[in-house]
Amino acid sequence: MKMEDKSFDVNEWVLDVDLESLMDYTECKDSGLNIHNIYLSDVALAVHVSCRNGVSGSSNTREHLGRLLRFLSGCAGEVGFVLPVLCVIDAPDGKRAIEKTVFDQWAADQDWHRGDFSIIVISDDQTPEDIIRRTLGGVATAWPPVELEPHDLDAIINSFESERRSQQVSDNYASLLAAMAVALREGSGAPISKWLDERINDVRRLMAGRDTNEP
Known part of the structure; x- marks a missing residue:
């Protein structure tokens, strides 16, 4: 309203x-x-x-x-x-x-x-x-002025976890959200880098399988 x-x-x-x-x-x-x-x-x-x-x-x-x-x-x-x-x-x-x-x-x-x-x-x-x-x-x-309060780290992580559990996202996206939550908790980009490496390997396996099946 x-x-x-x-x-x-x-x-x-x-x-x-x-x-x-x-x-x-x-x-x-x-x-x-x-x-x-x-x-x-x-x-x-x-x-x-x-x-x-x-x-x-x-x-x-x-x-x-x-x-x-x-x-x-x-x-x-x-x-x-x-x-x-x-x-x-x-x-x-x-x-x-x-x-x-x-x-x-x-x-x-x-x-x-x-x-x-x-x-x-x-x-x-x-x-x-x-x-x-x-x-x-x-x-x-x-509109009246609205004072926006920043979310703390736990709130952001919880939002990722909630979206991941919503069952309305793909498996890849759910795994990315999980990696982002871990990265925030640990203060490190390693979990996201690991997730990217795994997706790259998935693509390589798909490409290798397609090459093998080609006449």
């Missing part, structure tokens, strides 16, 4: 943008949209928005949202950030089920977004920060 490292602060991705001026410039100020933050990582650009009065608050809410997201995508491209654009959208309390249905329809309407951006609807058991962290983060932020 995938685990998120929630210790990572998503505010490190927040762009320092005058959001009110942005809404004025894109003529989205009276659209009923609230823009909370814009995030940028080397994975994607994400915008966290919500609707002040619900979707019904403005018949043009979707059109304004599309305009805003395409504008941000264009600005990012102009400065060299050619990245996926994601809209993380939150439904207001009390209308979550109804609003979520509408937002899901927007996300599925390819004639509207045409692949220019993606809509991610926040579920009841999620927070905007969780989604931002998961979608914008790389492996380092998606």
Whole structure:
């Protein structure tokens, strides 16, 4: 199961943008949209928005949202950030089920977004920060740090012995594992050299037998 490292602060991705001026410039100020933050990582650009009065608050809410997201995508491209654009959208309390249905329809309407951006609807058991962290983060932020402890010599030898006894390996491989275990215990490469010599002799005997049987 995938685990998120929630210790990572998503505010490190927040762009320092005058959001009110942005809404004025894109003529989205009276659209009923609230823009909370814009995030940028080397994975994607994400915008966290919500609707002040619900979707019904403005018949043009979707059109304004599309305009805003395409504008941000264009600005990012102009400065060299050619990245996926994601809209993380939150439904207001009390209308979550109804609003979520509408937002899901927007996300599925390819004639509207045409692949220019993606809509991610926040579920009841999620927070905007969780989604931002998961979608914008790389492996380092998606997974918690794991401290790897080296195996001691006995553990390595036991793993060889366990695999040798598994009955799922060939006789030659089993004998090699046994030789490796002895070599580790004795701190000498002699058992492996002996194993190699025996395999070479096996090949020579096979070759000699084939030569004898040839007409």
